[in-house]
Amino acid sequence: MKNIDRRKFLKKTTLSAAAVSVVPSYLRANSERAFNQIYMGDFAAPKLKNLKAAFIGVGARGGYHLKFLAALPNTEVVAVCDVYEDLVKEKIGWVREVSDESRHKNIAQYYGDEDQWRKMLEEVKPDVVFIATNWKNHAPMAIESMKMGAHAMVEVPIAVTLQEMWDIVDTSESTRKHCMMLENVNYSRDELMFLNMCRQGVIGEILHGEAAYIHELRWQMDEQERGTGSWRTYHYAKRNGNLYPTHGLGPVAQYMNLGRGEDTLSSLVSFSTPSRGRASYAEKNYPENHKWNQLDFQGGDLNTSILKTQLGKTIMVQWDETSPRPYTRHNLIQGTKGALAGFPTRVALEGGVEGINENHHSWVQGEALDKLYEKYDHPLYKRLNEAARGSGHGGMDGIMVYRIVECLQKGLPLDQNVYEGCLWSAVAPLSERSVASGGSSQPFPDFTRGNWKKTQPLSIIE
Numbered sequence: 001m002k003n004i005d006r007r008k009f010l011k012k013t014t015l016s017a018a019a020v021s022v023v024p025s026y027l028r029a030n031s032e033r034a035f036n037q038i039y040m041g042d043f044a045a046p047k048l049k050n051l052k053a054a055f056i057g058v059g060a061r062g063g064y065h066l067k068f069l070a071a072l073p074n075t076e077v078v079a080v081c082d083v084y085e086d087l088v089k090e091k092i093g094w095v096r097e098v099s100d101e102s103r104h105k106n107i108a109q110y111y112g113d114e115d116q117w118r119k120m121l122e123e124v125k126p127d128v129v130f131i132a133t134n135w136k137n138h139a140p141m142a143i144e145s146m147k148m149g150a151h152a153m154v155e156v157p158i159a160v161t162l163q164e165m166w167d168i169v170d171t172s173e174s175t176r177k178h179c180m181m182l183e184n185v186n187y188s189r190d191e192l193m194f195l196n197m198c199r200q201g202v203i204g205e206i207l208h209g210e211a212a213y214i215h216e217l218r219w220q221m222d223e224q225e226r227g228t229g230s231w232r233t234y235h236y237a238k239r240n241g242n243l244y245p246t247h248g249l250g251p252v253a254q255y256m257n258l259g260r261g262e263d264t265l266s267s268l269v270s271f272s273t274p275s276r277g278r279a280s281y282a283e284k285n286y287p288e289n290h291k292w293n294q295l296d297f298q299g300g301d302l303n304t305s306i307l308k309t310q311l312g313k314t315i316m317v318q319w320d321e322t323s324p325r326p327y328t329r330h331n332l333i334q335g336t337k338g339a340l341a342g343f344p345t346r347v348a349l350e351g352g353v354e355g356i357n358e359n360h361h362s363w364v365q366g367e368a369l370d371k372l373y374e375k376y377d378h379p380l381y382k383r384l385n386e387a388a389r390g391s392g393h394g395g396m397d398g399i400m401v402y403r404i405v406e407c408l409q410k411g412l413p414l415d416q417n418v419y420e421g422c423l424w425s426a427v428a429p430l431s432e433r434s435v436a437s438g439g440s441s442q443p444f445p446d447f448t449r450g451n452w453k454k455t456q457p458l459s460i461i462e
Contacts, residue, residue, distance in 0.1 A: 026162040027445050037173035040418050041260075041448060041455035045151065045178060047411035054079035054126035054150070056117045056141055058091040059227065061155055062132030064392045065182075066091055068401045069130075071098040075405060079124040081110035081117045084226065117141060121148040128153060128408060130182075134231040139164035146177040153404060155182050156246045157425035158418075162445060165422035169447050172418045180404065180414050181421030183250040184392075185329065187399040189385070191251040192378035194333060194340045198255045199460055202349070202376070203335030206256055210332035210341075211248025212318040214302075214325060218281045221292055233278075237295040240272050241432035242303040242319045246424040248329045249307075249317050250416075255333045256313060259423055259452045263311045265444045270431035272300025277322035305431045317427060347372060379462045403461075415458060419447045 033039075051074060055066045058080055070077050077095050080088050088111045095104050108124050110116040121129070121144060129145040131138060132155045139159035142152035158181040159165045172179045185191060198206060220229030235243060258264050275297045282292035302320040309315075318330065331342030338349035338360060346363035347353060353364045355371060364372065384399045391398025407414050423444065430442040448455070 024443065026166070027443060033173065033449055034170070037170065038176060039448070039451045040169075040172050040176075040178070041451055042413050043176070043178070043417070044411050044413045045176070045408065048127050048408050049074060051075045051405055051408055052078045052125075052127045053130065054081070054120060054124055054128070055091070055130045055132070056081045056120070057131060057133035057137075057155075058082050058087050059084070060132070061182075062130060063087070063091045063094065064397060065130050065132065065153075065401055067094040067098055068388075068391045068398050069405060070095040070104060072402065072405050074409060075103075077104045077107055078126050079108040079110065079120050081120045083111060083114060083116075085111040087111075118144065121145060121150070126150050128404075131155060132182075135160050135235065136231075139168055142168055142179050143171045146171045146175045146179060149175075149177070151178040151180075151408065153178075153180050153182055154421070157181070157244070157428060158421035159425060160429070162426060162429050165426060165447065166445070169418055169422060178408075178414055179418040179421065180416050181246065181425065182400065183246050183416060183421070183424070184396045184400045185247045186250050186254060186416065187380075187396040187403070188251075188394065189373075189377070189381050189396075190342055190345050191331065192381045193373065193376050194251070194331070195254055195458075196378045196460055197340060197376050198333065198335075200376070202338065203333065203340060204337030206333060206335045207313055208334040209252035209256060209313075209315040210317075210330040211245070211252045211315060212320075212328055212330040213244045213247045214318060214320045214323075214328045214330075216324055216327075217321040218277065221278075221281065221285070224291075233292065233295070236278050236299045236321070237297045238299075239428075239432055240275075240299045240303075240435050241428055242270055242305045242317060243299070243428050244319055244321065245305070245317050245427040245431075246421075248331065249315065249424050249427060250420075251331060252315055252333060253420065253424060254458055256309070256315075257457045258309065259420055259448065260455045260457045261453060262457065263309045263313065264446070264448075264452050265423060266308050266310045267441045267443050268305050268307045268427065268430055268434060269439050269441050270303060270305040270434035271439050272303045272435050275300050277301045281322075300435070303431060303435070305427060305434070307427070345369060379460065383462070415461070417455075419452065419455075422447045 055062050082088050088109050092107050110120045128151040130153045131141045138154050142154045145152040223229030278297045286292050301322040305317045307315040328343040333340050346365035348360040350360050352358040356364050356368050388395040388398025434442045
């Protein structure tokens with residue numbers, strides 16, 4: 001009997017040990033918050049009435065962020081950094097176009113080698129740093145910016161690897177500095193209106209969402225020495241997954257209140273198509289010995305990932321920057337009383353939309369949407385739309401930068417916290433794991449360490 005009991009005990013303990021061993025390391029890593037760290041979910045930093053901003057990477061996105069911020073009251077552009085001197089000079093000229101020199105007096109210039117940004121952080125001491133560089137630099141630059149005393153605003157994705165995301169979270173918590181991913185689509189008119197309608201219960205209980213970034217960008221392969229294509233093409237070649245998920249997922253996650261008190265992402269499965277489009281484009285457009293024709297493109301042209309939340313809700317997220325088709329982010333949210341969808345924008349409600357149609361069997365779209373915009377336009381859009389006009393991407397960029405400045409100057413929590421940036425960005429590395437394992441389910445790490453349950457939902461900001 002004793003031998004039988006001993007065998008049972010050994011079997012149980014062996015199974016327990018095996019269960020622990022198969023838990024992915026990215027879930028166990030950083031599971032405890034250090035004594036000097038605080039939860040940043042609803043964190044409000046001390047007010048910065050006069051905001052000193054620095055910019056790293058001004059070739060495309062960063063330059064437009066700089067120009068819009070420079071025109072806002074009580075801001076000062078203190079430094080501009082890029083590898084290329086001509087870009088630094090050009091973007092400082094943009095500042096002069098929108099503001100007189102009395103406010104942006106001595107803009108420090110950094111260019112040349114790739115470590116100039118470190119020198120900038122040491123010498124200038126900005127309040128906030130906007131980072132718009134290639135993906136591999138996002139995490140190191142954000143982490144060092146926070147360590148040097150600045151809030152970090154990072155272009156999408158916030159990081160490439162799950163370990164980098166944990167490092168960003170730990171640094172934000174220990175330095176008490178914001179790290180926000182610059183997900184501009186959350187500030188688009190339709191996405192803001194859908195958020196407002198979801199908060200008002202117009203479509204009932206939310207069950208399912210669909211998100212995408214489908215944007216044919218093969219032409220960027222012509223950017224061979226500098227520009228997005230010069231570095232992003234290698235990601236397409238070496239990585240197989242859902243590489244750019246946050247433009248579509250960010251708004252859907254906010255509709256669902258994911259990571260904010262109600263629910264959060266639990267797991268995903270992911271599948272990619274064969275890789276065809278990039279190799280054939282290179283073969284058609286470049287000489288046989290060209291560097292793009294020497295790459296073995298491993299990334300599937302289109303990736304489909306299915307995300308599940310802890311409450312059992314689902315989200316389909318698709319990514320495709322290769323196939324010849326029109327741009328779409330899908331932006332669909334399905335509830336028990338109706339659905340809101342994008343591209344084109346359309347609405348269907350059970351019982352119909354008052355004054356427009358009588359049932360959910362036909363979409364309300366086109367000019368008929370004017371009544372819905374009048375009724376449900378987000379107050380933030382109505383307040384800032386005119387001020388943000390011309391700022392990029394239909395004004396969403398300007399509303400985003402305006403809100404960042406407003407929150408930092410008034411000492412308010414940001415609209416997107418560091419955990420959301422990591423949660424949404426985590427789809428990329430998790431999808432790579434899933435694809436590589438034949439579509440096996442991958443659990444999401446909880447970057448909040450359980451604190452998402454007490455985080456306040458994003459309010460409808462007036």
